[in-house]
Amino acid sequence: MSSGQILIPAGELLGWYRTAQRDLPWRAPDVTAWQILVSEFMLQQTPVSRVEPIWRDWIARWPTPSATAAAGAADVLRAWGKLGYPRRAKRLHECAEVIATEHDDEVPRDVETLLTLPGIGAYTARAVACFAYQQDVPVVDTNVRRVVARAVRGVADTPARTRDLDDVAALLPKDGTAHVFSAALMELGAIVCTARTPKCGICPLTTCAWRSAGHPEMSTPTRPVQKYAGTDRQVRGRLLDVLRGSVSPVTRAQLDVAWLTDPAQRDRALDSLLVDGLVEQTADDRYALAGEGERTD
DNA sequence: GACGCGTGGTA
DNA sequence: TTACCAAGCGT
Numbered sequence: 001m002s003s004g005q006i007l008i009p010a011g012e013l014l015g016w017y018r019t020a021q022r023d024l025p026w027r028a029p030d031v032t033a034w035q036i037l038v039s040e041f042m043l044q045q046t047p048v049s050r051v052e053p054i055w056r057d058w059i060a061r062w063p064t065p066s067a068t069a070a071a072g073a074a075d076v077l078r079a080w081g082k083l084g085y086p087r088r089a090k091r092l093h094e095c096a097e098v099i100a101t102e103h104d105d106e107v108p109r110d111v112e113t114l115l116t117l118p119g120i121g122a123y124t125a126r127a128v129a130c131f132a133y134q135q136d137v138p139v140v141d142t143n144v145r146r147v148v149a150r151a152v153r154g155v156a157d158t159p160a161r162t163r164d165l166d167d168v169a170a171l172l173p174k175d176g177t178a179h180v181f182s183a184a185l186m187e188l189g190a191i192v193c194t195a196r197t198p199k200c201g202i203c204p205l206t207t208c209a210w211r212s213a214g215h216p217e218m219s220t221p222t223r224p225v226q227k228y229a230g231t232d233r234q235v236r237g238r239l240l241d242v243l244r245g246s247v248s249p250v251t252r253a254q255l256d257v258a259w260l261t262d263p264a265q266r267d268r269a270l271d272s273l274l275v276d277g278l279v280e281q282t283a284d285d286r287y288a289l290a291g292e293g294e295r296t297d
Numbered sequence: 298g299a300c301g302c303g304t305g306g307t308a
Numbered sequence: 309t310t311a312c313c314a315a316g317c318g319t
Binding site for chain 3: 039
């Protein structure tokens with residue numbers, strides 16, 4: 001994409017965002033950069049509705065990086081509950097430790113430094129810079145990618161590409177409102193220009209290349225949806241669920257009953273949890289969530 | 298760049 | 309019911 005042409009009118013988008021934005025708890029004025037960062041970790045591949053209650057409890061319990069770092073890893077994994085992808089919880093804990101010890105308990109402001117932190121990638125680094133520190137950096141998540149694909153390129157969606165960042169950067173207004181523009185773009189994708197049944201009837205954009213083209217279907221295939229039932233991921237989930245539910249270490253037999261259909265797969269899943277540092281083996285040959293017994297709060 | 302990584306709501 | 313999908317990251 002080239003051009004200095006304005007392809008998404010900022011006025012239309014920002015006007016809509018002012019009245020239509022959701023009242024999400026991490027958007028409240030007194031929320032800190034760390035607390036916004038926590039929301040971003042939780043929102044990585046998990047819907048807002050499931051994150052909200054967990055985030056509220058989490059922030060009340062561990063409001064700062066140092067408070068989070070002081071908690072035991074097992075307590076963090078339990079508080080994460082069933083949000084999914086528990087490696088995120090572990091990385092959030094590690095991220096808290098780094099910020100507490102190496103950044104004076106302050107979330108770094110610049111994208112370069114944010115990118116060095118555990119669990120923070122291209123999206124989250126810029127989301128924190130944008131939403132917590134009002135920086136005019138391009139923020140590209142699945143919503144932004146889809147809105148740009150449709151409104152600008154006239155296609156239903158596009159697979160993730162590294163050059164998405166440059167494409168979106170070219171669309172940002174240069175008058176200092178880019179951070180709001182980015183938030184609005186994401187919000188539009190989240191509640192109007194949705195993946196499955198877009199609400200074109202209430203879209204604030206008066207011009208849209210996708211609409212003009214007659215809402216064509218996807219031409220370039222995206223990644224196929226992953227299977228879950230019967231996969232190692234499901235087995236890991238079952239094993240972890242057993243461990244989250246037990247304050248004391250469990251025996252191998254207690255884990256074995258969590259997945260009876262394929263013992264070899266069960267062993268592989270347990271091994272991968274040990275490798276990932278989510279589970280530990282105790283001296284008496286039992287199993288527990290990693291960091292069980294470190295606890296502080 | 299492709300793949301593996303949880304979980305549950307919705308159509 | 310099955311299949312899709314939800315503010316990605318690390319390898």
